Amino acid sequence: MSDLFVKICGLKTANDVDVAVAAGADAVGFVFAAGSPRTIDAAAARELAARVPAGVLTVGVFRGQPVEEVRRLAEESGVRGVQLHGDEGPECYEALRAEGRTLLRATALHVGRCGEYGEDLLLIDAPDPGSGKPWNWASREFTAPEGRWLLAGGLNPGNVREAVETTGAWGVDVSSGVERERGVKSPDLIRAFIEAARG
Numbered sequence: 001m002s003d004l005f006v007k008i009c010g011l012k013t014a015n016d017v018d019v020a021v022a023a024g025a026d027a028v029g030f031v032f033a034a035g036s037p038r039t040i041d042a043a044a045a046r047e048l049a050a051r052v053p054a055g056v057l058t059v060g061v062f063r064g065q066p067v068e069e070v071r072r073l074a075e076e077s078g079v080r081g082v083q084l085h086g087d088e089g090p091e092c093y094e095a096l097r098a099e100g101r102t103l104l105r106a107t108a109l110h111v112g113r114c115g116e117y118g119e120d121l122l123l124i125d126a127p128d129p130g131s132g133k134p135w136n137w138a139s140r141e142f143t144a145p146e147g148r149w150l151l152a153g154g155l156n157p158g159n160v161r162e163a164v165e166t167t168g169a170w171g172v173d174v175s176s177g178v179e180r181e182r183g184v185k186s187p188d189l190i191r192a193f194i195e196a197a198r199g
Contacts, residue, residue, distance in 0.1 A: 004164060005171025006197050007150060008178065008190055009061060010038030017048050019187040021056055023194045026171070028052060029083065032073050033063035037183030038175065042076035049078045057081050057102055067095050074101070083123065093118035106152070114147030123173055126153025138166050157192035161199050172197050 008020040009029030020028050030045040031038040040048075049058040059081035062070045067088075074082050074096070082096050083104035093103050097118065105119035114122035122145055124137075136142070137151060144167055151169035156177035164172060178193050180186040 004169075004198050005148075005150065006194050007057075007059065007171065007173040008175075008193075009059070009173055010036070010175035010179075010183070011048065011185065012038060012040055012044070012183070013185070014048060014051060015187065016185045016190070017051050019185075019190050020194075021052060023191045024198075025056060025190075025194060027057035027059055027081065029059040029061050029173075029175070030077065030079060031061045032070075032077075033061060033065065033085065042073050045077035045079065059083050059102070059104060061085065067092050071096060085125070088117075090117045104150075113145050114149050120148070121171070122147065122149040123152055124149060124169075125173075137163055142167070144168050155193075157189060157196045160193060160197045164197065164199075 005026045007027035007029060008025045010031050011017050011020065011028050017028055030040050030048065033039065052058050058079040060074050060077055060079040061083045064086040070082060080100065081102035081104060083106055084092065085106040096103060102121065103119045104121045104123055105117050106123040106125050108125055124145065148170045150171040150173045151163055151167055152173035155163055155172055155174045160172055174193055178185055178189040
């Protein structure tokens with residue numbers, strides 16, 4: 001499990017980014033969707049993304065925003081990945097595919113396989129993304145998708161290892177599960193999550 005892909009999302013401070021990278025995160029996410037306590041602007045995200053070494057993926061997270069806005073914010077912030085939460089079709093992924101850009105598709109529908117819409121990584125999230133509420137990934141009805149997929153939604157240092165062992169996830173994504181209060185990350189929880197996830 002040591003090669004498990006781990007993404008720490010919703011980062012807003014230089015210390016959060018530095019801690020996540022030092023602890024071994026494979027990707028860090030910056031939220032550009034409106035209405036979240038983790039929302040950040042492109043200029044601030046650019047400063048944070050510049051701290052991240054080339055081997056760690058920087059991801060901009062969007063929710064139901066026009067493709068033009070997504071492209072503009074991705075370019076202004078300098079993120080190397082784009083994650084879409086919404087009902088965007090394959091044409092949106094095609095429009096956003098730039099050289100070297102990694103595309104992530106987030107969905108609460110646990111069916112199909114990674115790559116169906118042209119995405120590089122598939123993220124299976126809770127029905128209410130960012131709420132911190134777990135969903136029943138241990139349900140017999142849950143069928144793990146094919147390919148490179150990340151489990152998200154309600155994960156924390158106490159349940160992430162069980163979640164990975166139960167679902168066989170290729171990777172995991174966390175935001176609220178490493179916060180000491182809504183929108184404020186805990187360095188200790190970030191370190192504990194990555195350590196627990198990799199078992």
